[in-house]
Amino acid sequence: MSRPEPSASSAVGDLGVGIRHARADELPALARLERKADRAFASVGLTVVSRAPAPSPQEYEPALTAGRLLVAVADGGAVAGFVRIDIVDGTAHLHQVSVAPRHGGRGLGRALVAAAERWAVRHGHRRLTLTTYRDVPWNGPFYARLGYVVLQPDALGPGLRALRDRERADGLEVRPRQAMVKELDVPGGPS
Secondary structure (H helix, E strand, O other): OOOOOOOOOOOEEEEEEEEEEHHHHHHHHHHHHHHHHHHHHHOOHHHHHHHHOOHHHHHHHHHHHHHOEEEEEEOOOOOEEEEEEEEEEEEEEEEEEEEEEHOOOOOOHHHHHHHHHHHOOOOHOOOEEEEEEOOOOOHHHHHHHHOOEEEEEHOHHHHHHHHHHHHHOOOOOOEEEEEEEEEEOOOOOOO
């Protein structure tokens, strides 16, 4: 089955990239890229993230099959980053955004989040949720600059509550974490 490609971004900062659906043969590279990107958490004392086991390529397969795994491809064809979108509580959920360290700081993360937002709108979602560290610069503050707001605990649906409980059980709550949401501009929606 062929899926239409998300629109490509001709240039992000000084890095020319295209954003498209991932391919099955790229899953091992995505697992390695996520592992490399997670090492940055050691710089803020989050060794629970930087030392976590590498994800298996199979963990990406459901998102790949559903068309919810997008990659940023740099000049030369190398995968420079990716975004994985899940569905939680019936709405689009930004599960993972990873950018290869050598491509960081150029706007690629913003481009991947924007691609996820476009994916969500195209698939009828009015909002996009995520969970993140509250005060890690490339987490909570980054998403706040992109228009995401904190979801109060009593506003979480059962799926997001279960996800937050799993994060605590996995030991990720060594620094404050939060759920966030962005209301998306949906054509024909309320203005």
